[in-house]
Amino acid sequence: MALTARAQKLRNQMVTTPAICVERLRYMTESYQQTEGESNLMRRAKALAYILSHMTVRINEGELFVGNFTSKIRGGAIAPELKGQWLLDELDTLSTRPFDRYQPLTDAEVETLRQYLPYWKGKSAFEYWQTMVPPAYQRLDHIMVATGGYAENGHHWAHTAADYEKLLKVGSLGIIAEAEERLSALDYTDPTAETRRQFYLAVQVVHQGLIAFAGRYAALAEQMAAEETTPARKAELERIAATCRKVPAHPAENLFEAIQSCWLLYVALMIEGWGAGPTFGRADQYLYPYYQRDRARGLITDEQVQELFSLMFIKTNGGINLQSYVVADGKGGHPTMQSLCVGGITPDGRDAVNELSYLFLSAEGDVGLGAEDMMVRINRLNPNSYVKHAMETAKKLGGKLKFVSDDTSIQSMLYLGVPLEKARDYISTGCHNPTVPHYSRNTGGGAMNAGLALELALNNGVGRVLKERLGPETGDPRAFKDFEQLLEAFETQLKAGLRLQMVNKHADFASFGRYPCVLLSSMYDPCMERGVDDYNGGTAPHITFALGMIGIPNVADALAAVKKVIFEEKQYSMEELIDALNHNFEGYEGLLHQLEKAPKFGNDDDYVDLIAKRILSDAGDYVAQFRTHYGAKFATACFAMTTNVMFGRLVGALPDGRKAGQPLSEGGISPYQGRNTSGAPATMRSVAKLDQVKLALGSILNMRIDPEAVKNDEKMDRMVALLRTFCETGGNLVQFNFASNEVLRAAQKAPEQYRDLLVRVATYSAFFVELGPETQEDIINRNELA
Secondary structure (H helix, E strand, C coil), X not given: CCCCHHXXXXXXHHCCCCEXXXXXXXHHHHHHHHCCCCCHHHHHHHHHHHHHHHCCCXXXXXXXXXXXXXXXXXXXXXCCCCCCHHHXXXXXXXXXXXXXXXXXXXXXXXXXXXXXXXXXXXXXXHHXXXXXXXXXXXXXXXXXXXXXXXXXXXXCCCCCECCHHHHHHHHHHHHHHHHHHHHHCCCCCCCCHHHHHHHHXXXXXXXXXXXXXXXXHHHHHHHHHHHCCCHHHHHHHHHHHHHHHHCXXXXXXXXXXXXXXXXXXXXXXXXXXXCCCCECCCHHXXXXXXXXXXXXXXXXXXXXXXXXXXXXXXXXXXXCCCCCHHHHHHCCCCCCCEXXXXXXXXXXXXXXXXXXXXXXXXXXXHHCCCCEEEXXXXXXXXXXXXXXXXXXXXXXXXXXXXXXXXXXXXXXXHHCCCCHHHHHCCEEECCCEEECCCXXXXXXXCEEEHHHHHHHHCCCCECCCCCCECCCCCCCHHHCCXXXXXXXXXXXXXXXXXXXXXXXXXXHHHHHCCCCCHHHHHCCHHHHHHCCCHHHCCCCCCEEEEEEEECHHHHHHHHHHHHHHHHHCCCCCHHHHHHHHHCCCCCCHHHHHHHHHCCCCCCCXXXXXXXXXXXXXXXXXXXXXXECHHHCEEEEEECCCCHHHHHHCCCCCCCCCCCCCCCXXXXXXXXXXXXXXXXXXXXXXXXXXXXCCCCCCCEEEEEEEXXXXXXXXXXHHHHHHHHHHHHHCCCCEEEEECCCHHHHHHHHHCHHXXXXXXXXXXXXXXXXXXXXXHHHHHHHCCCEEC
């Protein structure tokens, strides 16, 4: 069904330039000024409760359930406890920069920034992070690595999945009672008892704050109902009021109450720990009993359920992440990646697809905005009708959905030490970080410039663009006698970059320990059992941090070309190759032609595919031996966001034929733009050959598909079969773009006419017209497969 008139009107409001909301900054600061000297846990808890009791609440015309992230229709909140000074530094360009622009601030809002940001001078997590990362490492930030320190980004580790099912069953009052019971059981001869006491007291504060937050909406709905003259709308407002008086304080008894309860928790979690990747988890599973009960009693129709889900997806677009210029350069498009998983299998290994799986997909097909991020779990047990429905939804939206292999992701969870039943219950957060809801803490973020690592191996640690030493000395490449010497030099540079990311993660973990997220921790089983918040190791030992690598397909193509042209066929010497790279191939067109003819990743050619596999497998083995605070692990990943464009500017010519300054390969493990010329099946086979299990925190394959390839039922069936084969034979995550170049070029010429044109950027979707020109061109240059 199409969007209802109500939903369409609310959707239209979200197609607007986002705004900056200063309320969280103001109320967070006021609370911290009032709680000097109290524990970090209690200060954070009281701050959240204070914000929830003072921030703007509103009920938009036609809304059926309520709860807003900020005072703006589509807005981002400031997290001064992490990083906020950049707003003043970039004040003059926030609404004019080439990408990720914001609406102009009012004079009053600017004054609020100037009044409240100075309090956080010397207190922010980013400043603490800076004291912990040696200057030599900081110098390489946004050169060799980027977006790796969440404190540096100004975002919390929001790649999380709270226990919504628990909230629905016991309510906030039940969690408060649990905290009181655990308080009573504390043994104060244990030296950790006082910290645990503070934790349980703080849990009570945040849930009391959440109940009061709902009460504010109830009061507003009652007031609006008293003034409403339209009987139908008056009844809706009265229902909102009654529901918010009940949940989330008490257990939910029907689907409407369940959605409202989950939504208010979700909003409060975002306000507490603003960042990218918060998720509703497996909503088609924990909401299903309420749906079944309501349907059996004749209380709700599928059309009404789909409308509720549509409204839910629309509302997720009300919150975006604020990003400084340099951070947005690495992940442009206002990504929040507010995800929801459907399908998959149950913890005991049965097909998990149900009616809500289809209804969520249908709702997303109607809404099609940028923030809501659908993860479609696929395995051999899932019915073909479900996979086809998901693919048809993706086609309708020009791509957008993420298709995730259960086989690979469950194996990755087992690789990280998660028990089988928990592993089967995984979700995907953020870019694509498999994790177990309210049990494990697997956090993404971070990109390492693998293209630059290869350049350094071919220039003895010196960057060709920046013309300074950026990596260790690995010898004069002119003297390399064989391919293994080159590969060893590259892996030395790659490992140096991976270690740099680890240093950033160590500092990040320590920095965030000062600003715990109590509400979130209260919704994680291990945290409540141990009385330890999430940021201080509450989910240990099940904590893993992603170390992302950007440009691996370029590296594989380049190494394969050197191996073939220089060392095997001996058409040219290493000295000639280095000279050609130094001159950006000008005057070396013959060598460039031979390098471009060499095998390229994405065409089902073992010659190059197995080089990529070896690099990634070795990197996974290398990082697996390291640990950070509380025994947290590291695992590799391949997701680019838009860092491939940013990093590409800093990398000179490479032996794959890529010229200096051009973007690196996009997506994560996607073949370099335009090189996968052997069709979609060959591209998928190349990617499926990789040891995806060791890429335990995700890899991203983007594919542009000619819309003609799915234009009728027969062709759609072939695409579904191809997708299932990929997911069932070693692939990990794949996502599609179906927008034609003609449409994208038209959007560049007349952006106002294509304001809500969605494209798959990397690990998220965004409005095409909100992206910078370089990223737009990068998307257009991706090969269109039949």
